[in-house]
Amino acid sequence: MNSNNHESFQRIIDESLAGGIPAEMDQSLRHHLETCVACQEYLGASNRVIAGLGGFSFEVDPTLNARVFTALRAQQPQAAQPGRPRWVLATLAALALTMGGSFADLQFGGMIASVFDLQRTLVRQGVLAFWIAPSLLVLLLFPLLLLSSKAGTRRQERNL
């Protein structure tokens, strides 16, 4: 048997150990191993290496877990609720915009209509469509998202 043949089978042994090989190739390798002492030794030495890697037992500092737990508990309040202030701010901003739009319409609607020579109802419709309605939508959207997220959480909890 020539050395090229050994090399190709030893390559297949490496591939087999690293990640598996197709069944056909595996069959051919087994066939070859039955008669080839050099490749048997190669496979045996590789298996000894792999088994040897399992023969290490590292000491872990017995206080390490306790130290990690303490650090995690100290860190928890910052990590647990990262998005809440943003929700509150966005809802407050939407509320302010809705109220501001209504106020602007009541206080300045007539004035704007006369300055631009428009009908009062037309100005009101414009403010409603482009100011009050979008901000009202945002105002309602955040609580709805919060409610659906809580419902999802409850569903997930039931599944656990």
Next chain:
Amino acid sequence: MFDYGLTSGASMESDTQRIAFGLRQGDVAVLEALVEQYQYRLVRYLIYLFGRRDGVDDLVQETWLRVLERGSSYDGHSRFEPWLFRIARNLAIDAGRKRQTLSLDSDQDDRDAQPAPVSNQPSPFTLAARTEDAARLARSLQTLDAAHREVLLLRFQEDLSLQEISAIVGAPVSTVASRIYKGLATLRPQFDGEQHEQ
């Protein structure tokens, strides 16, 4: 307390979903259970990366804090340990760059990888060897460069697939495979020409 042990199929998916759910909630009780379960493997992984013991405990602590901080990015669709090791690895690289002690550059040509310098102190591998075969491997493992040592651990001790290892080390599957071949080739002479049990 949940059992987060490695299982297969639907059961594994359910375990990882539980972990993902707990992490999204920032649930420290879930995290503590994970610490209990994965601490030894995390310590061992970092020792394999660094080839020494000092600094590992600090990195372990930093890793778990990062898990708490970034927990929402774990989706639960894949195994937890590759995600954990990826975090630990990134932190180890940052720490190694600061101290100029760890190079795991995935762009580095593997043929140019240099063996790590050998210190006079007993290596963590020598101290941890519990079998005759492990004792024989200890010195070679210490001189093997970190990138090769790392893939040997991930493949043969953590039993991760080439794809999972590739995701951890940020290198193509072919590079991971060639690192495994080279790692085995470096350690194999310890047992060449011996009678053995198959």
